[in-house]
Amino acid sequence: MRIVVLDDYQRVARAYGDFDSLPEADVEVVHEHIADRDALVAALQDAEVVVAMRERTAFPAEVFERLPKLRLLVTTGMANAAVDFAAAAAHGVTISGTTMYGNTKSSNTAELTWALILACRRHVVTEDRALRDGRWQTTVGSDLAGSTLGVLGLGRMGTQVARIGQAFDMRVIAWSENLTAERAAEAGATLVSRDELFAGSDVLTVHLKLSERTTGLVGAAEFAAMKPSAVLVNTSRGPIVDETALVAALIAGSIAGAGLDVYDVEPLPRGNPLRGAPRTVLLPHLGYVTEASLRGMYQQVVEDIAAWQAGAPVRVLAPPA
Structure with a gap:
């Protein structure tokens, strides 16, 4: 199973999330933002799971159409206005989120x-x-x-x-x-x-x-x-x-x-x-960028992927009202 983690600027995803615990997982972490849509699609080819950092990367219908193997999109946070939920559903893609701060009460x-x-x-x-x-x-x-x-x-x-x-x-x-x-x-x-x-x-x-x-x-x-x-x-x-x-x-x-x-x-x-x-x-969108926040997010990202692998996805997001 190929997993691509986007926008890990601080290079902490592997340290904060236990991706090695996921069975048969081939994990690639992208440390720079991919703004060009063709380049994004190329980077995500053959990925079954993609992890997106909040709303940084848009996932409109065109992207889902060009990623036929994608089955799970995990977004940090419990809402994402940059995702076309209807297109995701039409292409059989589950969308899970994280509570942003894990189990902390971070402010x-x-x-x-x-x-x-x-x-x-x-x-x-x-x-x-x-x-x-x-x-x-x-x-x-x-x-x-x-x-x-x-x-x-x-x-x-x-x-x-x-x-x-x-x-x-x-x-x-x-x-x-x-x-x-x-x-x-x-x-x-x-x-x-x-x-x-x-x-x-x-x-x-x-x-x-x-x-x-x-x-x-x-x-x-x-x-x-x-x-x-x-x-x-x-x-x-x-x-x-x-x-x-x-x-x-x-x-x-x-x-x-x-x-x-x-x-x-x-x-x-x-x-x-x-x-x-x-x-x-x-500032470069640092509001959520603390150790406690990122650690909690990436731990829940791994939980989301493991639950989806087990056939019981958690923190599944509904389309925005």
Whole structure:
């Protein structure tokens, strides 16, 4: 049985997942992203099992059509908007997921959110570069205490971020389409209107799931409504924020800065305007990249494959609603 593991940038898949325990398994691990579709199909030829890292690699109908031997697609996470579930079913491909963090209760994305918030508000990257160039104290930071944290999406991750905001003595406000005042209060936040969220936030952090409804939700009108002193942080999904509008807002000074861990296209292309945008802190989608998270994911990947081999697949994903 040929198994191909995609996008193992850190070269930890074999160390964290016991692939050797799988009977008659020929495992190939790919350490670089394969963006070209023909190259991807060539790399996956004869594979019965493919392991995909979240939504990094798209699996549309065309790919399933060109991989007739594929029978199991394991995706890290319990949802994947880059997979055509109907095409997978039509070609007899089972899709299993992982709970991302294995058996841990990791808050790694929430932690990274705060790393970006602090980096933006205290100009950490700018001062690091200035110091290395021989300059000393080139910026003035902004206090978190007494300022307003706006949370766009108050689910599990947004709630963790909100509670940390309270520890910094920030006022926390939140909005999402179905959020109630009671649910917001449980997280230590105040429910506000959509307009109030953008206008009132000193730090606006995005924690929504990507869907047709949320794609492009933060665009030119929202940036125009924000304070010129506000910063945007997105550790959720890139397409929720209109990248073109964000770059324009940064160049115009409509907002003070942005901290990003996610993008429309990943890895972020070399020519993407965000790379040259001012007052940004850009990370290569590190929100989930911790030892505990990756170890838990790859352990569950092996469990998924073993269960499928035994004829009783686990963590089988249903098409998105």
